[in-house]
Amino acid sequence: MDKIIVEGRNKLSGSVSISGSKNAALPIIASTILTAKECALTNVPRLNDVLVMNKLIKTVGGDTDFTGNTLYIRNKNITNFKAPYDLVKTMRASVYVMGALLGRYRQAEVALPGGCVIGERPINLHLQGFEKMGAKITIEHGYIKAKAKKLKGTEINFDVVSVGATANIIMAAVLAEGRTVISNAACEPHIADLARFLNKLGAKITGYGSKEIEIRGVPELKGCKHEITPDYIEAGTFMAAAGITNSKITINNAPLEHIEIIIQKLEEAGCKIKKTGTKLTVQGVERPKPASIETRPYPGFPTDMQAQWSALMSLSSGASIINETIWEKRFMHIPELNRMGANISVKGNTAVVEGVAGLSGAPVMVSDLRAGASLVLAGLRARGTTEISRIYHLDRGYERIEKKFEMLGAKIKRVK
Numbered sequence: 001m002d003k004i005i006v007e008g009r010n011k012l013s014g015s016v017s018i019s020g021s022k023n024a025a026l027p028i029i030a031s032t033i034l035t036a037k038e039c040a041l042t043n044v045p046r047l048n049d050v051l052v053m054n055k056l057i058k059t060v061g062g063d064t065d066f067t068g069n070t071l072y073i074r075n076k077n078i079t080n081f082k083a084p085y086d087l088v089k090t091m092r093a094s095v096y097v098m099g100a101l102l103g104r105y106r107q108a109e110v111a112l113p114g115g116c117v118i119g120e121r122p123i124n125l126h127l128q129g130f131e132k133m134g135a136k137i138t139i140e141h142g143y144i145k146a147k148a149k150k151l152k153g154t155e156i157n158f159d160v161v162s163v164g165a166t167a168n169i170i171m172a173a174v175l176a177e178g179r180t181v182i183s184n185a186a187c188e189p190h191i192a193d194l195a196r197f198l199n200k201l202g203a204k205i206t207g208y209g210s211k212e213i214e215i216r217g218v219p220e221l222k223g224c225k226h227e228i229t230p231d232y233i234e235a236g237t238f239m240a241a242a243g244i245t246n247s248k249i250t251i252n253n254a255p256l257e258h259i260e261i262i263i264q265k266l267e268e269a270g271c272k273i274k275k276t277g278t279k280l281t282v283q284g285v286e287r288p289k290p291a292s293i294e295t296r297p298y299p300g301f302p303t304d305m306q307a308q309w310s311a312l313m314s315l316s317s318g319a320s321i322i323n324e325t326i327w328e329k330r331f332m333h334i335p336e337l338n339r340m341g342a343n344i345s346v347k348g349n350t351a352v353v354e355g356v357a358g359l360s361g362a363p364v365m366v367s368d369l370r371a372g373a374s375l376v377l378a379g380l381r382a383r384g385t386t387e388i389s390r391i392y393h394l395d396r397g398y399e400r401i402e403k404k405f406e407m408l409g410a411k412i413k414r415v416k
């Protein structure tokens, strides 16, 4: 299995371009099932998760061409309404096809996605929403079956903010009869990008980006061309890399309106940040100031930046607190950071980070996507060599991460 080898203590410099957002591309690709017309998606990141979603579209009968970062999808003849376990088990976001299949064909059968290392990952809110719209849900033999004579618009109030449930209900509602209002909806940039895409197809979605989203059902959708929004978590990851290596780098196409909290926290840690148009220049620090965080749904501090922040704070000049309020087990990177000399203790969903002056390179193992990002950041700062294994997790969410860091001057390579 591939590994990434990092020789630490090399300054970064120059500029980097951010890829399209994984968490926007996945629901948008699934939502193309809602139309029989061709959709052309540009700025689609070539990630393992995207390749799995592309395979899922073909499995249900869609026809796709994925060249470079452009994905053409034609879902004229969907013939199979089942998302098989062998695909769903490799990518939980496969559950997004349920909302799309139900929305267009009033039927869907999707393998139960199960949990992952960061948490149990329930989908009760998705299923409750579908039932409220008129679907009959049965679960047996590890599959969720959903059927509906028709889907009727209704009011749905999520008692927990859920990105996946918000996306799935939007997809089920765009062709439903009447009006659906989602309260306590997710406001993440990828939800807004999904809504913008569906509106280009002819859907009638308003309020996206706020906690109340309204969808008025339409009889059918057309095709369109859409550019996937840049990945604000990837942007944040490179910003944290400048911070942890005391380097100055420029991010060419940073989605500035999506990273306000990340900018605020990096400035609190002592980084200097300058915006010029869509370019963002970050100047890091030798010893970041301690800056505590609490992960929250957007626009709060993103849970998908928590692991990267833990790495940065492990070098701070004091103590900081990291409260993870979204996922019950998202501290799997901590033991690996501690093996590199960090001094972080975890109690429940709180980590206390006592900053240290330096880290030492070590062989480390990636447990999940963002834990992998935090270990790359730590390796860039550490004295000596860090050998990072199980990097297939990283490839799910970062397009050629080692190439991008190499272009910035890091001594980093992928070995077989």
Ligand code: EPZ
Pocket: 022, 023, 026, 093, 119, 120, 121, 122, 123, 124, 125, 126, 127, 160, 161, 162, 163, 164, 165, 186, 303, 304, 325, 326, 327, 369, 370, 397
């Ligand atoms: C999405 O996961 C992202 N994945 C995750 O990013 C991200 O961490 C998460 O949103 C939170 O922002 C994609 O977009 C593909 P949720 P999702 O439903 O939709 C609870 C990454 O690193 N909940 O917003 O699965 C749940 O337990 C990945 O890119 C229910 O209780 O997350 C959690 O506590 C990791 N019932 C909270 O809501 C449900 O039916 C937020 O989960 C659904 C969720």
